[in-house]
Amino acid sequence: MIEVRSLVKRYGDTTVLDCPDLTLDGAGVTALVGANGAGKSTLLTIAGRLLEPTSGTVLVDGHDVTTAPSRELAARVAILRQENNLAVRLTVRELVEFGRFPYSQGRLTDDDHRLVDRALDTLELHEFAARRLDELSGGQRQRAFIAAVVAQDTDHVLLDEPLNNLDLRHAAQSMAMIRRLADEFGKTVVVVLHDINVAAHHADRIVAMRSGRVVADGEPSTVIDEPTMREVFGLDVEVTEHHGRPVVLHFLAS
Amino acid sequence: MTSRIPRTIAIILAGSAMAVAGLTMQTLTRNRFVAPDTAGTLDAATLGLVLGAMYVPSAPIYLRMVIAVVFALAGTGLFLLLLQRLQFRDIVVVPLMGLMLGAVFNAASVFLAYREGLLQTLVTWISGDFSGTLRGRYELLYVVAALTILTYWFAERFTIAGIGRDFAVNLGLDHGRTVLIGMGLVASSSAVVVVVVGEIPLLGLVVPNIVTLALGDRLRRVLPVAAVAGAILLLLADIGSRTVRHPYEVPVGVVLGVVGGFAFLAIVLRSRGRVG
Amino acid sequence: MSVDTEPIRGEPIRGGTFRPRRSIVVTAVIGVAFLIAVACFMTYDLRGSLSYALELRARKVAAMTLVGVGLSVATVLFHTVSGNRILTPALMGFDALYILLQTVAAYLFGTFAFLRIEVRVRFLGELAVMMLFALFLNHIFLRRTRGDVVLLMLAGVVMSGMFRAIGNLVARLIDPNEFVALQDRLFASFSSVDEQLLGASAVCVAVALVVVWRMRYQLDAVALGHDHASSLGVDVDRVTRVSMALVAVLVAVPTALVGAITFLGLLASNGVYLATRTFRHRSTVPAAALAGATILIAAQFVIEEFFAFNTRASMVLAFFGGIAFIALLLKEQRR
Numbered sequence: 001m002i003e004v005r006s007l008v009k010r011y012g013d014t015t016v017l018d019c020p021d022l023t024l025d026g027a028g029v030t031a032l033v034g035a036n037g038a039g040k041s042t043l044l045t046i047a048g049r050l051l052e053p054t055s056g057t058v059l060v061d062g063h064d065v066t067t068a069p070s071r072e073l074a075a076r077v078a079i080l081r082q083e084n085n086l087a088v089r090l091t092v093r094e095l096v097e098f099g100r101f102p103y104s105q106g107r108l109t110d111d112d113h114r115l116v117d118r119a120l121d122t123l124e125l126h127e128f129a130a131r132r133l134d135e136l137s138g139g140q141r142q143r144a145f146i147a148a149v150v151a152q153d154t155d156h157v158l159l160d161e162p163l164n165n166l167d168l169r170h171a172a173q174s175m176a177m178i179r180r181l182a183d184e185f186g187k188t189v190v191v192v193l194h195d196i197n198v199a200a201h202h203a204d205r206i207v208a209m210r211s212g213r214v215v216a217d218g219e220p221s222t223v224i225d226e227p228t229m230r231e232v233f234g235l236d237v238e239v240t241e242h243h244g245r246p247v248v249l250h251f252l253a254s
Numbered sequence: 255m256t257s258r259i260p261r262t263i264a265i266i267l268a269g270s271a272m273a274v275a276g277l278t279m280q281t282l283t284r285n286r287f288v289a290p291d292t293a294g295t296l297d298a299a300t301l302g303l304v305l306g307a308m309y310v311p312s313a314p315i316y317l318r319m320v321i322a323v324v325f326a327l328a329g330t331g332l333f334l335l336l337l338q339r340l341q342f343r344d345i346v347v348v349p350l351m352g353l354m355l356g357a358v359f360n361a362a363s364v365f366l367a368y369r370e371g372l373l374q375t376l377v378t379w380i381s382g383d384f385s386g387t388l389r390g391r392y393e394l395l396y397v398v399a400a401l402t403i404l405t406y407w408f409a410e411r412f413t414i415a416g417i418g419r420d421f422a423v424n425l426g427l428d429h430g431r432t433v434l435i436g437m438g439l440v441a442s443s444s445a446v447v448v449v450v451v452g453e454i455p456l457l458g459l460v461v462p463n464i465v466t467l468a469l470g471d472r473l474r475r476v477l478p479v480a481a482v483a484g485a486i487l488l489l490l491a492d493i494g495s496r497t498v499r500h501p502y503e504v505p506v507g508v509v510l511g512v513v514g515g516f517a518f519l520a521i522v523l524r525s526r527g528r529v530g
Numbered sequence: 531m532s533v534d535t536e537p538i539r540g541e542p543i544r545g546g547t548f549r550p551r552r553s554i555v556v557t558a559v560i561g562v563a564f565l566i567a568v569a570c571f572m573t574y575d576l577r578g579s580l581s582y583a584l585e586l587r588a589r590k591v592a593a594m595t596l597v598g599v600g601l602s603v604a605t606v607l608f609h610t611v612s613g614n615r616i617l618t619p620a621l622m623g624f625d626a627l628y629i630l631l632q633t634v635a636a637y638l639f640g641t642f643a644f645l646r647i648e649v650r651v652r653f654l655g656e657l658a659v660m661m662l663f664a665l666f667l668n669h670i671f672l673r674r675t676r677g678d679v680v681l682l683m684l685a686g687v688v689m690s691g692m693f694r695a696i697g698n699l700v701a702r703l704i705d706p707n708e709f710v711a712l713q714d715r716l717f718a719s720f721s722s723v724d725e726q727l728l729g730a731s732a733v734c735v736a737v738a739l740v741v742v743w744r745m746r747y748q749l750d751a752v753a754l755g756h757d758h759a760s761s762l763g764v765d766v767d768r769v770t771r772v773s774m775a776l777v778a779v780l781v782a783v784p785t786a787l788v789g790a791i792t793f794l795g796l797l798a799s800n801g802v803y804l805a806t807r808t809f810r811h812r813s814t815v816p817a818a819a820l821a822g823a824t825i826l827i828a829a830q831f832v833i834e835e836f837f838a839f840n841t842r843a844s845m846v847l848a849f850f851g852g853i854a855f856i857a858l859l860l861k862e863q864r865r
Binding site for chain 3: 456
Binding site for chain 1: 410411413414416417419420421423424425426427428466467470471472474
């Protein structure tokens with residue numbers, strides 16, 4: 001369970017995040033959506049203790065992310081951002097093995113190896129296991145980093161714009177994989193997404209943000225309507241439906 | 255014979271220490287051109303030596319070693335501090351800044367040495383040389399061996415830190431502390447090498463680049479290889495330094511400075527070719 | 531200097547029609563500073579035979595002006611041709627080469643014999659080697675690396691390192707007593723400049739300056755980058771070649787005359803860029819030339835009068851220049 005408690009982040013006089021209360025619980029995919037600068041990534045990175053809040057805090061399974069030992073948190077919550085060293089010359093397997101570091105501190109047990117293999121399987125990376133990251137394509141590298149997070153085997157997985165720089169096919173594959181994390185492994189997945197339609201189709205819950213505040217929260221069908229979209233994105237859009245899920249025709253906006 | 259054994263041990267320890275130092279710095283700063291030579295570490299250690307010679311001329315060697323280590327740590331710390339203020343860590347801006355920092359330390363050393371008439375002595379210290387390796391002095395290098403082993407102990411953590419801050423924090427690692435520990439360990443060991451044998455240029459830059467190109471960046475695997483390669487290269491350079499002008503010796507630092515210079519340029523050209 | 535004359539960010543040529551006003555003011559201010567520095571240097575604490583002291587000081591001022599102007603203009607040119615504002619000829623290995631040259635010559639001929647060699651012969655020899663090096667740099671690096679500043683810089687740093695390593699080796703072979711005598715040649719010195727050499731050097735530098743001045747508009751175009759300049763009809767390769775030759779003259783002559791002074795050109799040129807906020811060579815070249823001379827004279831004045839000759843201007847400049855360089859790097863990065 002992830003509980004946000006009167007969380008505020010300011011840079012100087014600018015408040016980039018003001019989230020009094022938000023609870024994410026149970027298996028499923030929650031999408032954070034909003035325009036650039038809405039505070040969604042800030043919220044995610046604070047929850048993943050990569051960023052210090054100005055005030056307030058986030059509890060992960062009751063552990064305060066600002067005070068709990070980082071090593072302990074590493075067994076409960078995993079976060080993946082885009083800012084990793086992409087030219088690092090590690091094999092895919094080596095990278096994924098580092099996902100077990102919080103438990104093994106570098107000495108892998110049989111159990112650890114099993115989980116590493118499972119993560120490689122999940123991401124369909126077995127054939128690349130011995131390849132070096134600097135020799136892979138962007139999409140494959142992205143999957144390798146996600147596999148490391150899967151190997152970390154935490155109940156909570158936070159992903160910051162995992163579809164960035166992926167082409168359509170790889171983006172679709174990644175979203176399907178993210179669904180599996182929730183459906184097969186029972187994880188609480190929180191994912192920052194740019195594309196509202198991807199969120200509408202894949203997420204169980206959408207948290208829409210604007211100017212650092214949560215403006216709508218609920219199932220896609222309840223959150224996604226024309227007035228809310230106007231409020232969130234500042235854009236007049238048409239909303240239609242496809243297989244019972246809402247579809248936002250944002251490219252028709254004038 | 256009595257001078258050969260200490261000399262060989264000294265070369266092995268110094269060579270492996272410099273290679274391991276370069277490898278660790280490159281991993282932690284995520285930049286393949288950072289090494290004790292290009293992070294201001296060696297020049298800071300030398301400045302410590304000069305100040306030691308000026309103010310406590312009668313101090314025993316271990317005290318001078320301590321002074322040099324303190325300066326090397328401070329110099330490297332300053333480098334890291336400046337590094338933090340660089341927003342776009344361009345692959346060459348980082349070593350360029352380190353080189354300039356080193357140049358400032360060096361200017362201070364030269365300034366002081368000139369005033370005290372120590373300039374030629376300074377030159378002697380700076381150029382790495384094993385001809386004076388004798389008992390009673392080279393034993394300090396055992397400190398280096400201890401520091402190198404300690405570096406190996408942290409190898410896995412350093413690799414994780416090198417992947418990125420976010421990745422490291424996510425795995426429960428204190429990134430800032432890990433970087434400080436690593437840089438501190440290798441700055442100290444290279445400072446001891448400076449005190450005992452002088453500056454050994456480019457070894458820390460060239461060896462790690464070649465080794466990681468072949469074997470990847472996982473320190474637990476490449477660190478021992480780099481250590482052995484550094485030792486071998488320095489042994490070869492030492493043999494070269496003794497045969498070039500037999501029966502005189504050319505300081506091994508000069509041999510490395512020239513040969514390593516070409517090797518470094520070749521590596522840079524290669525990496526450029528691939529990136530751009 | 532009012533706000534409305536601020537250039538728009540990202541404008542290809544900084545400084546539109548209003549710019550010259552600011553740069554003229556800046557140049558005038560630097561000019562006044564130059565005159566003050568010269569006046570201080572000439573008149574402060576004069577003792578003994580007035581005419582002799584004045585003549586001695588005038589010669590020093592002339593040498594320093596020559597050096598300051600040469601190195602600063604060379605740096606501006608180098609910046610334009612290489613497309614960056616951080617590299618300097620000194621960083622490319624000129625300084626280290628000079629020291630190596632001195633040390634090797636002293637070792638080969640014996641320090642005292644070397645120092646007794648006819649100054650003009652020595653000057654010509656040094657000049658020849660430095661020019662050859664500049665041409666080599668031009669040929670190998672400017673051509674091969676074509677715009678790759680990074681590679682150019684690394685090449686320079688590595689070559690400096692090699693020159694220094696060899697220089698250190700040779701220095702160890704020299705008798706300690708002789709080394710003390712040589713040491714004075716390693717750091718720039720203005721106290722014993724030959725009058726005839728000064729004249730010849732001044733002619734060389736003046737000729738180079740005339741060529742620079744005539745190329746000033748082409749240089750403006752080259753500063754936009756190779757492709758822009760080419761599309762504007764400028765023969766970039768030719769301008770680059772000529773500029774590198776000029777850089778060679780403007781660096782080699784002062785260095786052979788007095789010795790190596792790292793960072794002077796860098797300080798002067800970047801100070802001028804900051805103050806004038808323009809990249810037009812008709813503004814930066816004169817301003818940088820004056821600034822270089824002013825900095826050098828002021829530094830030498832302070833050192834002579836307050837440090838009692840116990841140090842050298844080049845060392846002080848290396849120290850503060852290095853710090854300024856780092857500050858510059860940090861600032862450039864923040865853009």
